[in-house]
Amino acid sequence: MEITETRTIALNALPVGARLLIRSKTDWRSAVVSHFDEEKATLIVCSPSGRTYRLRRTLEAEIIFDGLIPILKIQAEEDWRENFTKYDFRW
Numbered sequence: 001m002e003i004t005e006t007r008t009i010a011l012n013a014l015p016v017g018a019r020l021l022i023r024s025k026t027d028w029r030s031a032v033v034s035h036f037d038e039e040k041a042t043l044i045v046c047s048p049s050g051r052t053y054r055l056r057r058t059l060e061a062e063i064i065f066d067g068l069i070p071i072l073k074i075q076a077e078e079d080w081r082e083n084f085t086k087y088d089f090r091w
Helices: none
Strands: 005-010 019-023 028-036 040-046 052-058 062-066 069-072
Touching: 019 040
Parallel strands: 019 069
Antiparallel strands: 005 062, 019 028, 028 040, 040 052, 062 069
């Protein structure tokens, strides 16, 4: 991934309402932090059908930054710009 890692933080360091990029099975999508509980964070993601779905991730999940853009870290080497999909233009 061609990301300039200026810093790495945990998911629980982001405030509720923060937007970030996540990798789905087929592409990169926008997500928003919706809720924190004792063990997990809930993210809301826009789907191709126009609806949204929820994902739960651990509070310690790594967030890396590409400039000012927070990205949920994945293991693969991939540039999010090559496969980013914007399904809901309100975001």
